Amino acid sequence: MAPSPQDSTRIYAALQESEARYRELVEHANSIILRWDRAGIITFFNEYAQHFFGYSEAEIIGQHVIGTIVPAGESTGRDLRPLMDHICRFPEEHRYNVNENITKRGERVWVAWTNKVLTDSNGETIGVLSIGTDITKQRLLEEELRQAQKMQAIGELAGGIAHDFNNMIHGISGYAEVIQQTTNDPRVAEYITHILTTAQHAAELTRQLLTFARKGNYQLSECNTHGIIRDVCAMLERTIDRRIHIEQQLDASRPHVMGDSAQLKSALLNLGINAKDAMPKGGSLQFATSNLTVDKPTAIADFEIQAGQYLLINIRDSGTGMSAEVRRRIFEPFFTTKESGRGAGLGLAAVYGTTHLHKGAIVCHSNEGEGSSFELYLPILKDCVKHVRQQRQATRHERRIRIMVVDDEAMVRNYSKTLFELRGHEVVTFGGAEEAINYYRNNFENVDLVLLDMIMPRMDGQQLFAFLKRINPEIKAVLSTGYSVDSKVQGILADGILDCIQKPFTYEQLQEKITQLVAEGHLNPLAETESPPT
Known part of the structure; x- marks a missing residue:
């Protein structure tokens, strides 16, 4: 129908x-x-x-x-x-x-x-x-996460490599010092000086790697960033192309941060040198400061900063600028756009690590042909109280003590025994925890100082110290390490270890520690010598 x-x-x-x-x-x-x-x-x-x-x-x-x-x-x-x-x-x-x-x-x-x-x-x-x-925003966040994970993985790898290198450099410089103490040949002495200088340069590279990996030596104190910036600008004015005009606009009313002044100075110097390389025909370089308030936890690049008061340091140049691809990779270790032989690609990687250590953030803005600017965020001190450090009086006398060295590197043990004994100390060495424990149990009264390596197989330095402390609650120990994480070191010091010394260290650096510990009453020296035995 x-x-x-x-x-x-x-x-x-x-x-x-x-x-x-x-x-x-x-x-x-x-x-x-x-x-x-x-x-x-x-x-x-x-x-x-x-x-x-x-x-x-x-x-x-x-x-x-x-x-x-x-x-x-x-x-x-x-x-x-x-x-x-x-x-x-x-x-x-x-x-x-x-x-x-x-x-x-x-x-x-x-x-x-x-x-x-x-x-x-x-x-x-x-x-x-x-x-x-x-899903563009989601994709960008995923890419930032991948980049952060990659940087973390590179940091772990860099930290491990630097630790191993430090042990090798420690052995090289140690044996060079042994030869230096036992030779009277001026030509050999000259060669040794070259070896030690080269070892120091190699150690500086590993320090930059460790800073990137956030495993470097880290000593907190109150820092006036304006003073640091003035020092950095003075250094740059003496060393870089005079056609580059350096300006300072230090407007921050609260420039004090809690940090490591040496690392902050190195970071700013690296940024200045990076800017210099981008201005081969001259230009302008400006360091500016200001204060700002962050109201809530905020993501800046792949950093996360907490709410609070911050110091903003802006380093701006009028150089050649960077492409997006270069800008994305600038903080990667060993990445460099410089000609071969003009840089190891570690400067900005160290800046990245320093920023993390100081719980801050850094971001780069740059376009090709338009210059670059780096914004460095650092948390400022709530109370800017000036800390006055007491100057220690240098002593001409070396303090002879009985040292027990525990290190899994045979080269380090051998050179340490030879060099320390040349300087009048009594030394016993061990490559592992078990033999060290057995010796200490029977002879702790004859040991003034235990020098412990931090990273060892089966039982690390902190664990071994805890074991030895049960044998002798009055144990005196110093930790030697290829790298040191600040929070870890603070925990170790709280356990009762007297101090930490970072590899590679020279005999003079160790002796300075010993002298300090004697002066503070921690160690009782055997005797004093005006000059080391030969």
Whole structure:
């Protein structure tokens, strides 16, 4: 029975209303919705898609997907030209697809797509309905996380390498000191001086690595950053190209931070040298300071700083600037754009590590041809109280003591025994915890000082110290380490270890520690000598 004219009118009106509601839903959906045919030509583009990509309906309908909203190639290197055909031929593989897209203004964006193949009455593919969600921010956050994880992994690797290098350098410089003490040949003495100088340069490289890895020697005290900046500028003015004009704009009313002045000075000097290299024909370099308040925990690059009062140091140059790719990698150790032989690529890596150690943040802004600026955030002191350090009186006398050395490196043990005995000390050495414990249990009354290596197999220096302390609660010990993490060191000192000394150290540095411990009443020397025995 055919429908009456009134029924047909009602059905047609209902269909029109349903289509209008559907079109309104699609047009105003908070998602990108488009339809394209088998050839990749766009046949529908909803209002949200037009706003997102910047194309009007008249501009985009009839255009190919590739070259308009999909680039020919991703920034990752993937060729996207076969993508549309592949979606039509293998729809099961592309029900969910993520790829880079491009707006009319040329901005790269990342979109997560769900794709539904459209077919005719014969089941033949005639096009695809694609619904997309903008995931650009999520993608950037994922990339920042990957970069942070990569930097952490590189830091761990750098710390391990530097620790091993320090042990090797310690042995090289130690045996050089032994030869220096036993030779009267001036030519040999000259060669030894060269060896020791080279070892010191190598030690400086490992110190930079350790700073990047956040495992360097770290001594907190109150620092006036304005004084540090003035010292750095004075050094730069004496050493860099006179065509570079250095300016200081120190406006911070509260410039004091709790930190390591040597590391902060080194970080600012590295930033200044980096700026100098970007201005081969001269230019301007400015150091500026200001105070700011951070109201809540904030992410800056891959750093996270807490709420509080901060000092902002801005180092700006008028140099050549950097590309986005170079800017992304500048804090990686061994990455450098300088010619071979003009840098190890560790300067900015050390700056990165120093920033982490000081619970701050650093971010670089730069474009090619427009110069660069580094913003360094450091938490300021709540109470800027001047700490006056007592000057220790130097002594001409060396204090002879009985030393027990525990180190798993045979080279370190051998050179330590030889060199220390040359200077009048009595020395016993052990390569592991078990033999050291057995000896100490029977002879602790004949040991004035235990020199413990921090990193050893099976039982580290801190664990061994705890064991030896149970034997003799009055034990006197100094920890020697290829690297030291500040929180770890503070815990060790709280356990009762007298001090820490960082490898590679010279005999004079160790003797200075011994002299200090004797002066403070921790050690009882055997006797005094005006000069070391030969």
